[in-house]
Amino acid sequence: MLQVSRPTISDVARAAGVSKGAVSFALNNRPGVAADTRERILAAARELGWTPSSRARALSVSRAFAVGLVLARKPETLRADPFFPSFIAGVEQELAAHDYALLLQVVADQQREHDSYRRLAHGGRVDGVFVTDLLVDDPRIALLAEIGVPAVVVGPALGGGFFPAVGVDDKPGVAAAVQHLIDLGHTRIAHVAGPAAYVHGTSRKQAWAETLAAAGLPEGPCVETDFSAESGAAATRTLLDLAEPPTAVVYANDVMAMAGLAVAHARGVDVPGELSVVGYEDTELAAHVQPPLTSVATDVVAWGGAAARRLLELVDGREATEPDLESPRLVVRASTGAPAR
Amino acid sequence: MLQVSRPTISDVARAAGVSKGAVSFALNNRPGVAADTRERILAAARELGWTPSSRARALSVSRAFAVGLVLARKPETLRADPFFPSFIAGVEQELAAHDYALLLQVVADQQREHDSYRRLAHGGRVDGVFVTDLLVDDPRIALLAEIGVPAVVVGPALGGGFFPAVGVDDKPGVAAAVQHLIDLGHTRIAHVAGPAAYVHGTSRKQAWAETLAAAGLPEGPCVETDFSAESGAAATRTLLDLAEPPTAVVYANDVMAMAGLAVAHARGVDVPGELSVVGYEDTELAAHVQPPLTSVATDVVAWGGAAARRLLELVDGREATEPDLESPRLVVRASTGAPAR
DNA sequence: TTGTAAGCGTTATCAA
DNA sequence: TTGATAACGCTTACAA
Numbered sequence: 001m002l003q004v005s006r007p008t009i010s011d012v013a014r015a016a017g018v019s020k021g022a023v024s025f026a027l028n029n030r031p032g033v034a035a036d037t038r039e040r041i042l043a044a045a046r047e048l049g050w051t052p053s054s055r056a057r058a059l060s061v062s063r064a065f066a067v068g069l070v071l072a073r074k075p076e077t078l079r080a081d082p083f084f085p086s087f088i089a090g091v092e093q094e095l096a097a098h099d100y101a102l103l104l105q106v107v108a109d110q111q112r113e114h115d116s117y118r119r120l121a122h123g124g125r126v127d128g129v130f131v132t133d134l135l136v137d138d139p140r141i142a143l144l145a146e147i148g149v150p151a152v153v154v155g156p157a158l159g160g161g162f163f164p165a166v167g168v169d170d171k172p173g174v175a176a177a178v179q180h181l182i183d184l185g186h187t188r189i190a191h192v193a194g195p196a197a198y199v200h201g202t203s204r205k206q207a208w209a210e211t212l213a214a215a216g217l218p219e220g221p222c223v224e225t226d227f228s229a230e231s232g233a234a235a236t237r238t239l240l241d242l243a244e245p246p247t248a249v250v251y252a253n254d255v256m257a258m259a260g261l262a263v264a265h266a267r268g269v270d271v272p273g274e275l276s277v278v279g280y281e282d283t284e285l286a287a288h289v290q291p292p293l294t295s296v297a298t299d300v301v302a303w304g305g306a307a308a309r310r311l312l313e314l315v316d317g318r319e320a321t322e323p324d325l326e327s328p329r330l331v332v333r334a335s336t337g338a339p340a341r
Numbered sequence: 342m343l344q345v346s347r348p349t350i351s352d353v354a355r356a357a358g359v360s361k362g363a364v365s366f367a368l369n370n371r372p373g374v375a376a377d378t379r380e381r382i383l384a385a386a387r388e389l390g391w392t393p394s395s396r397a398r399a400l401s402v403s404r405a406f407a408v409g410l411v412l413a414r415k416p417e418t419l420r421a422d423p424f425f426p427s428f429i430a431g432v433e434q435e436l437a438a439h440d441y442a443l444l445l446q447v448v449a450d451q452q453r454e455h456d457s458y459r460r461l462a463h464g465g466r467v468d469g470v471f472v473t474d475l476l477v478d479d480p481r482i483a484l485l486a487e488i489g490v491p492a493v494v495v496g497p498a499l500g501g502g503f504f505p506a507v508g509v510d511d512k513p514g515v516a517a518a519v520q521h522l523i524d525l526g527h528t529r530i531a532h533v534a535g536p537a538a539y540v541h542g543t544s545r546k547q548a549w550a551e552t553l554a555a556a557g558l559p560e561g562p563c564v565e566t567d568f569s570a571e572s573g574a575a576a577t578r579t580l581l582d583l584a585e586p587p588t589a590v591v592y593a594n595d596v597m598a599m600a601g602l603a604v605a606h607a608r609g610v611d612v613p614g615e616l617s618v619v620g621y622e623d624t625e626l627a628a629h630v631q632p633p634l635t636s637v638a639t640d641v642v643a644w645g646g647a648a649a650r651r652l653l654e655l656v657d658g659r660e661a662t663e664p665d666l667e668s669p670r671l672v673v674r675a676s677t678g679a680p681a682r
Numbered sequence: 683t684t685g686t687a688a689g690c691g692t693t694a695t696c697a698a
Numbered sequence: 699t700t701g702a703t704a705a706c707g708c709t710t711a712c713a714a
Binding site: 018019020021022025033034037056058059060061124 | 705706707
């Protein structure tokens with residue numbers, strides 16, 4: 001593993017018979033260096049196998065060329081969530097194009113999350129951060145504003161935020177799901193909701209309630225969960241145990257919907273004959289369970305790309321370009337059907 | 342967002358009436374600075390809200406204080422894989438304790454992956470890297486050796502590697518699964534394997550074959566897949582269509598096993614009555630499908646921690662401490678039972 | 683125990 | 699169009 005000391009810009013300058021400044025200019029192809037000199041410099045660089053040191057560059061221009069993503073999740077709940085891998089893939093695509101890197105931190109609780117943001121931004125390791133899993137009245141906003149680090153909230157713009165928000169609004173997707181069930185003839189439509197502390201947890205619930213109200217239907221039963229399969233199964237049992245159980249359930253994610261499917265199956269409740277089931281996320285498995293799961297699909301990769309683009313714009317002080325993210329769309333499969341009469 | 346310029350070490354030094362060197366020594370609490378002076382310095386730092394610039398530190402000590410993880414996966418296959426979120430959570434725990442950061446890159450293909458490694462290491466953005474999804478005769482090993490960057494292979498030590506390998510061997514888990522089926526009385530045990538190009542794909546297959554051989558049973562049918570639910574479903578159809586279909590199938594991951602469960606269900610094949618099904622990974626959903634899935638569980642978080650520890654040791658030139666990772670264990674649930682006679 | 687000064691490898695300023 | 703030279707903010711010999 002013989003650490004050969006890498007060539008520096010001075011070595012290249014010497015080899016090309018020019019000054020360091022000239023090398024820097026040639027590399028970042030900026031005007032002020034003759035074409036043939038530039039060529040000679042680049043050749044020397046290639047020859048020596050020189051790559052500029054990002055550390056030196058970072059210090060010199062006071063930039064980290066990296067942005068941060070802090071996930072405050074327990075490993076168990078993180079691994080069941082297909083959102084982040086896709087989101088990160090989208091983020092990376094955009095960052096790579098600008099030679100930016102993604103610094104990822106996974107922390108156990110909110111206290112550590114705050115410490116993480118503080119260390120990252122304050123120590124100058126990142127030029128900006130993403131804020132995901134936005135809470136209702138999220139304390140991180142004030143924290144980041146105080147630190148003075150550019151940030152982008154990953155979620156729908158709900159108006160009046162201190163930081164720009166980039167993301168897909170859940171509401172149309174949930175609304176489409178509920179409307180689909182209404183169109184099929186359902187009148188008792190339940191919701192298995194995510195944690196009310198999260199903005200997306202509550203917004204999905206709201207969309208469900210509003211769509212029912214708009215159709216003049218009574219608000220069906222709603223059970224709050226923690227997004228886990230376990231809690232989805234429990235919620236399903238609770239609903240099926242009601243004196244008047246729902247004929248359809250809209251779940252806040254696919255994992256819970258699949259667990260619900262299994263509960264129904266175990267109890268001999270036919271899906272969709274006796275119970276229609278809708279998920280959210282359209283995970284890969286959704287199309288491959290029995291019956292295939294109707295779900296709401298979002299282009300999370302594009303979302304990640306848009307969020308990263310906005311963050312880089314913010315860091316660079318550039319104007320915001322309008323992200324064009326398509327609305328979530330309902331993917332209808334066999335888990336939904338007309339209610340039995 | 343008023344970027345207030347942060348205080349520097351000189352500001353602190355001035356405020357405390359000492360030299361920059363003294364501040365540095367006090368901060369990294371090293372001997373050679375009187376207790377009361379140290380106290381005064383730290384107080385001044387606190388007062389000014391000073392945090393050392395990691396950029397300057399990185400340049401000064403020629404270290405990035407970060408390690409890299411490059412994932413060459415398509416977003417679709419990445420999001421279905423619960424391994425990485427858990428692994429990263431484990432890695433992070435260890436890194437955070439040493440004030441190291443994780444640089445994550447997600448790239449689309451192998452070419453870009455190589456470029457990524459090169460840029461990361463050569464530009465000095467990271468002090469070491471993880472190599473995951475090891476291929477049979479993986480070209481990255483030579484690449485990283487040439488670059489001269491410390492690396493840790495994430496996977497079982499298969500002997501004679503250039504870089505240390507840290508990870509859990511799949512074999513005992515698969516062997517336990519096959520043995521479990523043999524004990525139940527199965528004699529036609531199939532395998533739905535992962536891609537043969539991957540080391541873990543082939544090693545799971547080998548374990549299956551060897552366990553059958555050891556029991557004096559014929560090698561059942563084996564179908565190679567790409568780890569996706571889609572391919573798992575297709576493989577299951579292929580197996581069930583055989584003139585003499587297997588009575589049990591060991592899948593290389595849970596997602597495929599669950600898709601297999603659905604195929605069986607759709608065809609009216611009773612599980613476990615007519616077909617026993619075993620997954621690998623023990624995802625959260627495994628316990629909540631119908632019937633609950635027998636699967637092989639690994640402590641991936643601990644694995645991530647061990648890999649990170651080894652990488653930091655390598656970076657620091659410290660001796661390797663022996664990681665104690667527990668072997669994968671078979672979690673028996675209702676998807677496996679005695680074969681019909 | 684403390685202060686001084688020389689790096690680390692870039693970019694940026696300013697004469698030439 | 700070029701080439702010195704000074705930052706950038708820290709660590710670390712080396713002197714005092």
